[in-house]
Amino acid sequence: MIDIAIRGAQIVDGSGRDRFVADVGIVGDKITQIGNVGQANVEIDGTGLTLSPGFIDPHSHSDFTFHTNPDNESSVHQGVTTEIVGNCGFSSAPLSEVSVPFTEKRLKNYAYTGEVTWRTFGEYLSEMERMKTSTNFAFLIGHNSLRLAAGIMGEEKVSDDQLKGMKNFIEDSMEAGALGLSSGLEFAPGSYSTSAELKDIITAVGKYDGIYASHVRNRDSEIFDAINEFVDITRAGGVRGQISHFNVRHDSNAPQNAWRRAVDIMENAQKAGLDITADTTPFREGIGAMYAILPRSLVNEGARAIAEACANPASRRELRTQCDRYWRFIHKGQWHRVYLEGSPNFPELQGLSFPAIS
Ligand SMILES: [Zn+2]
Structure with a gap:
């Protein structure tokens, strides 16, 4: 008796061959059969699903x-x-x-x-x-x-x-x-x-x-x-x-x-x-810590200095010119491309774009 049978799934085995439909039998942590698989302790219906190596x-x-x-x-x-x-x-x-x-x-x-x-x-x-x-x-x-x-x-x-x-x-x-x-x-x-x-x-x-x-x-x-x-x-x-x-x-x-x-x-x-x-990311957005859009010299001065600089309109204008990285589009004002991914203090804002938040 085998442990697990996954039945009727479309198999993409990673070898480059065409996809095919078959049953897969597993004993312990090993695949022991592909094709005709006898009764198993656990039966899983894979119809309509794709089965592939991890x-x-x-x-x-x-x-x-x-x-x-x-x-x-x-x-x-x-x-x-x-x-x-x-x-x-x-x-x-x-x-x-x-x-x-x-x-x-x-x-x-x-x-x-x-x-x-x-x-x-x-x-x-x-x-x-x-x-x-x-x-x-x-x-x-x-x-x-x-x-x-x-x-x-x-x-x-x-x-x-x-x-x-x-x-x-x-x-x-x-x-x-x-x-x-x-x-x-x-x-x-x-x-x-x-x-x-x-x-x-x-x-x-x-x-x-x-x-x-x-x-x-x-x-x-x-x-x-x-x-x-x-x-x-x-x-x-x-x-x-x-x-x-x-x-x-x-x-x-x-x-x-x-x-x-x-x-x-x-x-x-x-x-x-x-x-x-x-390797490349399969989506348009990347993730990062928000402070990283600021110049390194300011970040090195710590959170209080950052808060003061950001509260001052003149220094904010100056900060906009100080970016050497690929998120420079933010400094150009394209905030619709930026989403708040996580914030323990403002969980209700998570997932929103900055124009939506403002
Ligand atoms: Zn990286």
């Missing part, structure tokens, strides 16, 4: 939330069974005593009330095993987290010891099972890093045949430089490369035909022998 989401941030939400239902409902996390330069390991508070703060923002007990990547993965999440995970090491662990908080010059420290963290994490390195070069402290730093530390990833996934430095007026930098880093490390959320927003300051031309840069690198791919 999808792999190559760009997930579920590592911010899985401590409090190990069921990960929003991923499962999309058919995702494996997620690559640690993206955009942010991972929860490896940690040093200096960097623990940063990770603790981020996880607390996502309702985590426990303690950050792990330090090494291996300890972090053991913690994951203990939690028993519903989806499978593979982990990147975040460059921002790496910098913080090595005690590099901002613009300061990176010492040889700190470079060596970051490479040691990478090697230790790759030994423990990390996939590779991610960077988030629009976010502090990674935004302060030089290409030379990244080209140096990526060699530690190359030793383990790892991957470099990058939220590149700019997807606005500097997009070509950003993609070229990505290609150079990938080449320097002898690693496989993944350009994260490779999008260009409408009516930003990106050059004419920017996305197509940026893809050409990627394709030329592929022709030259580099193993580079990209």
